[in-house]
Amino acid sequence: MIVQLFFRIRNTKKETERPNSPTPSPTLREPSDHPQTNPTMLRQASRLLARRPILAARTRAFSTDLSAADQTADAAFADAWNKVIPNMDPPKTPLSFMQPRPPTPSSIPSKLTVNFVLPYASELATKEIDMVIVPATTGQMGVLPGHVATIAELKPGVLSVHEGNEVTKYFVSSGFVFIHANSFADIIAVEAVPLDRLDANLVQKGLAEFTSKLSSATTDLEKAETQIGVDVHSALNSALTG
Numbered sequence: 001m002i003v004q005l006f007f008r009i010r011n012t013k014k015e016t017e018r019p020n021s022p023t024p025s026p027t028l029r030e031p032s033d034h035p036q037t038n039p040t041m042l043r044q045a046s047r048l049l050a051r052r053p054i055l056a057a058r059t060r061a062f063s064t065d066l067s068a069a070d071q072t073a074d075a076a077f078a079d080a081w082n083k084v085i086p087n088m089d090p091p092k093t094p095l096s097f098m099q100p101r102p103p104t105p106s107s108i109p110s111k112l113t114v115n116f117v118l119p120y121a122s123e124l125a126t127k128e129i130d131m132v133i134v135p136a137t138t139g140q141m142g143v144l145p146g147h148v149a150t151i152a153e154l155k156p157g158v159l160s161v162h163e164g165n166e167v168t169k170y171f172v173s174s175g176f177v178f179i180h181a182n183s184f185a186d187i188i189a190v191e192a193v194p195l196d197r198l199d200a201n202l203v204q205k206g207l208a209e210f211t212s213k214l215s216s217a218t219t220d221l222e223k224a225e226t227q228i229g230v231d232v233h234s235a236l237n238s239a240l241t242g
Contacts, residue, residue, distance in 0.1 A: 104181045114126075114128075127161075134177050136155070156171075173232060207230070213226040
């Protein structure tokens with residue numbers, strides 16, 4: 001609808017001049033598929049845009065809770081499946097694996113519940129801790145119980161899990177952190193390893209190799225790949241020496 005209105009109200013191209021003629025011809029124009037704009041059309045378009053919001057798509061609240069509509073849709077899918085293929089159980093949908101989160105408490109809890117997962121393993125599952133510090137792209141971000149709902153992208157750096165007097169540190173390559181209003185936090189990393197398992201000598205060697213490759217890279221792809229290696233190994237080196 002917006003695109004159609006745009007083409008309807010767009011001006012046609014300027015009049016062209018006749019060859020070897022000092023004055024432009026009022027009748028000679030370049031071909032155009034759209035009529036000229038007039039004030040009435042502009043006023044109508046303005047009223048129409050004001051009356052109909054541009055973002056009219058259905059939106060969902062920022063929540064991982066299962067709504068009654070979601071559960072009804074899942075049941076409707078199972079009923080439809082049984083009508084077509086009654087001798088086979090319907091496949092499980094993603095909603096079958098989701099569990100409603102605890103409601104947001106009226107008071108701030110004393111602990112933060114954290115899920116820390118990788119594509120191939122789960123480092124922390126519903127672990128209650130005091131605080132977690134994540135390497136967000138906007139800087140180091142500390143998360144305490146009662147933190148406002150936030151989504152942040154992770155960059156290569158150190159993730160610190162604080163539980164009493166104990167601090168466990170991981171090096172993460174990238175990922176996202178989802179902080180919920182009910183003092184739950186989900187951390188999804190592409191790769192992570194405990195900091196005490198890193199070899200400082202191998203990190204220094206890798207940093208030197210990628211730095212050398214970056215200076216000799218010729219194509220954009222080679223430059224991008226080697227720059228990623230330099231950034232990751234620089235973050236690793238900072239994590240070990242910092």
